[in-house]
Amino acid sequence: xxxxxxxxxxxxxxxxxxxxxxxxxxxxxxxxxxxxxxxxxxxxxxxxxxxxxxxxxxxxxxxxxxxxxxxxxxxxxxxxxxxxxxxxxxxxxxxxxxxxxxxxxxxxxxxxxxxxxxxxxxxxxxxxxxxxxxxxxxxxxxxxxxxxxxxxxxxxxxxxxxxxxxxxxxxxxxxxxxxxxxxxxxxxxxxxxxxxxxxxxxxxxxxxxxxxxxxxxxxxxxxxxxxxxxxxxxxxxxxxxxxxxxxxxxxxxxxxxxxxxxxxxxxxxxxxxxxxxxxxxxxxxxxxxxxxxxxxxxxxxxxxxxxxxxxxxxxxxxxxxxxxxxxxxxxxxxxxxxxxxxxxxxxx
Ligand code: SF4
Numbered sequence: 001x002x003x004x005x006x007x008x009x010x011x012x013x014x015x016x017x018x019x020x021x022x023x024x025x026x027x028x029x030x031x032x033x034x035x036x037x038x039x040x041x042x043x044x045x046x047x048x049x050x051x052x053x054x055x056x057x058x059x060x061x062x063x064x065x066x067x068x069x070x071x072x073x074x075x076x077x078x079x080x081x082x083x084x085x086x087x088x089x090x091x092x093x094x095x096x097x098x099x100x101x102x103x104x105x106x107x108x109x110x111x112x113x114x115x116x117x118x119x120x121x122x123x124x125x126x127x128x129x130x131x132x133x134x135x136x137x138x139x140x141x142x143x144x145x146x147x148x149x150x151x152x153x154x155x156x157x158x159x160x161x162x163x164x165x166x167x168x169x170x171x172x173x174x175x176x177x178x179x180x181x182x183x184x185x186x187x188x189x190x191x192x193x194x195x196x197x198x199x200x201x202x203x204x205x206x207x208x209x210x211x212x213x214x215x216x217x218x219x220x221x222x223x224x225x226x227x228x229x230x231x232x233x234x235x236x237x238x239x240x241x242x243x244x245x246x247x248x249x250x251x252x253x254x255x256x257x258x259x260x261x262x263x264x265x266x267x268x269x270x271x272x273x274x275x276x277x278x279x280x281x282x283x284x285x286x287x288x289x290x291x292x293x294x295x296x297x298x299x300x301x302x303x304x305x306x307x308x309x310x311x312x313x314x315x316x317x318x319x320x321x322x323x324x325x326x327x328x329x330x331x332x333x334x335x336x337x338x339x340x341x342x343x344x345x346x347x348x
Contacts, residue, residue, distance in 0.1 A: 006261035006344060007042060009217075012254070017210035021250055029250060036253035036283030039260050047329040048321055049263065049286040049337065050314065051099045051134065052092030055298050056080040060105025062138070063173045066161075066202060068232035069105050069300075075234065079109065080297070085121050088295050090129060095314040097290055098334035099132040099154070100125050103300070106138035115144050122153055131331065132338060134195070139175070139183050149190035154338060155223065156187035159197030163215045164208040171202060185219060193341055195223035195263075200251060201243030202229050209247075213254060222341045223263040223286070226251040227270050230301040245271070249282040256283030261344055263337075265289075269299045272306035273316050280324065287317050287328075 012020075023029060057079040063070045069077075080088075089100045102118065104110065110118060115137070122133050134155035135148060148156065160180060162168050168177045188194045196219065198204075198212045216224050228248045231238050248270070255264050265288040266279030276287065289299055291312045298304060299312075306312050318328050329337070 006340070007039070009258045009260050012213075012258055014207065014210045014214065017213055017254060018206045020254055021206040021209055021247070023250075029246070032250065032253045032257075033282050036256040037281060039256050040283045040285050043260050044285050044329075044337075046326050047285075047333060048280065048326050049099075049329050049334050050097045050290060050317065051101045051265075051286065051288045052089065052095075052097035053101050053103065053269075053289045053291050053297075053299065054085055054088055054092070055103045055300065056085045057104045057107040057110065058298065059107040059109065060138075061108050062106050062175060064175075065171050065173060065236045066199065066229060066232065067300075068235060070235060073232075073234040078296070078298075079107065082117050082121055084296075086124055088292060088297060089121075089125055089131075091292050091295075092290065093125075093129050093131050093331075095290075095292070096318075096328060096330075097314060098329060098331050099134055101134040101136060101157070101288065103136040103157075104138070110137070111140075115140070115147065119147055119151060122148070122151055126152060132335065139180050142183075142186050145183065145187050145190060145192075149187065149192055154193060155195060156184065156192045157195035157197070157223070158184045158187075159195075159199075159225070160212075161197065161199040162202065162204055162208060163198075163212045164204060167202065167204060167208065171199075181219075188220060188345065191342075193222040193338070193345060194219070195225060196221035197225040197227070198251070200226055200228045200247045201240075202237075209251060213251070213258060216255070217259055220345055221262065222345055223265070224255045224259065225265045225267065225288075226255070227267055227301060230270065232301075245275070245278065249278060252279060252282040252284050256285075261341065263341070267301075268306065268312045268317075269301045272302065273311040273320070276317065276320050277324065280321070280326065287321075290314060290317065
């Protein structure tokens with residue numbers, strides 16, 4: 001018997017999505033946000049989930065045009081030890097985050113050691129700390145995905161950023177669209193939840209965004225993220241302007257009404273803590289990129305914004321959400337939600 005645990009989403013056509021994305025009527029867009037918020041509340045009540053962000057190596061073999069950490073950029077980099085990663089993870093868990101997001105560049109050192117130290121870290125976080133884990137390691141071979149799946153790593157996050165193949169090759173220089181997509185689908189078929197993501201403001205058309213939204217549903221992504229492009233010093237796109245946030249917020253709202261069940265991040269990485277409220281009001285149900293101050297760990301799009309000032313902490317997030325009549329979910333509430341997502345992904 002099919003148990004419908006989440007409400008069905010609205011089946012929007014490509015044309016309808018494009019109409020929303022190009023709509024310049026503020027009242028219509030405000031109505032869309034209100035609708036998305038109501039859909040979110042019907043699924044999550046007044047709960048919002050939270051992830052701790054642990055970007056443990058900023059070395060990368062790739063040269064994505066939009067990224068500060070691309071291999072050719074002459075920047076200071078770090079590679080944190082297992083002890084440092086566990087220490088910050090524990091601190092984040094004690095603060096109350098629901099999951100640890102272990103993020104890395106495609107660091108050749110980890111490929112050489114077949115991710116053994118990452119597997120050991122996950123073992124501790126899942127076992128001793130009893131906390132779900134997301135890994136964002138870039139493209140990795142299937143046998144490594146098998147290893148992550150075998151120790152019940154909850155999530156594999158891997159973003160195409162665009163589903164326009166030409167734009168993809170202009171952004172992710174020298175990388176294969178299909179290789180990236182196939183790794184994600186392989187992880188999903190091994191039982192891991194997958195997160196797909198796109199960047200707004202990199203030269204995409206409304207039609208490209210519409211295609212992305214439809215693909216994200218087709219591949220059964222359980223978490224969908226959109227972030228506005230932020231120009232990065234020293235990168236080939238450093239002079240490209242960041243877009244207004246209308247596009248990102250409209251995409252969040254459309255994701256919510258099309259896919260009511262999914263986790264949609266309000267990332268603190270784009271506009272810091274000041275951007276939280278708008279994203280939640282557009283239908284997001286998850287706060288990501290929470291980083292303890294003065295930890296020596298960085299964000300991605302805004303590598304340092306609000307971090308050492310303490311603006312990306314659970315305390316700050318909680319205060320804003322409470323003001324909005326919302327509450328941070330407990331780890332057990334998150335686990336319950338994740339269980340439903342897994343059932344949904346398996347089609348139960
Ligand atoms: S986006 Fe990721 S894969 Fe691309 S250069 Fe940056 S860290 Fe490397």
